[in-house]
Amino acid sequence: EGRKYEFTNLHRIGPGVTSNPTDRLELVADYFLLFADENTMTGARNRRSFTADGAMRGQMIQAQARYQFTRHLKGRVLVEFFFPGNYYTDYRNDVATFLRGEMVFTW
DSSP: OOOGGGGGGGGEEEEEEESSSSSSSSEEEEEEEEEEOOOTOOOOGGGBOOSSSSSSEEEEEEEEEEEEEESSSEEEEEEEEEEEOOBOGGGGGOOOEEEEEEEEEEE
């Protein structure tokens, strides 16, 4: 129990697909359903954020493109969308987005 054990209260399932349209380009797309064994975050201080009976944490869509520019340079763009489920109250059910771009130099 406790805050540090919340990570074990998360389960995800879902399909994914990977495609290589060229030798240097890889496209990846994943869809996840996120569940909790139980909603342990209820209580007086959390009543605005978490519901008392919801176990579905939400849905997540993830897409990324990886490109190998040269032998020493590759890049990646990652985008994620999270749609909260009934684990959260109406006060905390906004869609969350994440975007990352990175370049990796190797030698």
